[in-house]
Amino acid sequence: MTKFRDEPADVTIQNTDRPFRGRVWDVHNDTILFAGETLHRHYIAHPGAAAVVALDEDDQILILQQYRHPIRERDWEVPAGLLDVPGEDPIVAAQRELAEEVDLQAATWDHLLSFTPTPGSSSEVIHVYLARDLSHVVTDYVREGEEAEIVPHWVSLDDAVSAALAGQFRNGTLALGALAAAEFLRRERAA
Template sequence: MSRPMTETSITASELRDEPFEPEVVSSDVVYKGWVWDVRSDHVAYGDGEIIREYVDHTGAVAVLALDDDGRVLLIQQYRHPIRHRDWELPAGLLDVEGEDPLAAAQRELAEEADLTARDWQLLVSTWTTPGGNSELIRIYLATGIEEASSAYAREDEEADIRVEWIPLSDAVDAVLEGRLHNGILSLGVLAAERRLRD
């Protein structure tokens, strides 16, 4: 028998995620990966104990680069788990020890698109799959776009990245019509459209 949902009344300003840290009785790396690990935690929860396995993620950043004509930079690259070349925002892992997330975003824009930006601001952040991994990704809005002084040497899936500048409204339409499925891209373009409208 399921428990009834508790109804509460909160104001719009009170609507936020809440930190909650039950005791982790034990935590073990059950798979040591090339990029990230899988961890198994035994957690004291309620009157018992639960076991949760998840990808222990470094975190990541993404860049919504917007040019002076209102176009957003999209990149397309092969993603093996989904067997697709999906459209994305330039993005990457926080895998450099101690690197500031903004510096990482600036690095990724240069590495994946050979671009720099004059102005940067945090657009939005999200946990990508909180039931299965610990990844927090910060999406930055970059404007004042310029060509980088040198091109970056790309390898593997990044070697054949396709780069396109798309009107922001067209990218929003493609998300809402189900033609683009990347969650970070979807959140980024929707947040950017809202930011620019306000």
């Protein structure tokens, strides 16, 4: 197998400012020197996120329907949330989100993948974990805003993969998470 990976780039940042500061993320305006040329780039400075493919003993994946204002839809997704604390380990955030969003905890955790959903416009990295050996947990977390209307649903992992490939939903984290979980289980069971 050919080995390839993303590589850090040494780019000179000549100037940076933040024309917008938000509750969750800021917009940066950088002036950079790249290949001898001065370029101006705006991007969202994002703290990152963690997502959970929660799988029960029957290979059913937990998906959530939640309103997302930028796309004006109630999309299907997996439990996920921001890395709220600077320097927070993504698996800790994933465990917190699973408990807060659906009152579950998992005894078995595996890292599936990390990806940059929009590298041309955001610094966001989403870390996706497979959570198994699930059990109910009681939390004092109060779901507000869009989270107050989350609709949980269990669907077979095979159906989630088929739905992703058929374009039945567009949430990238759900699609990548389902595909990665299916491949993870295939390899685990073949070993």
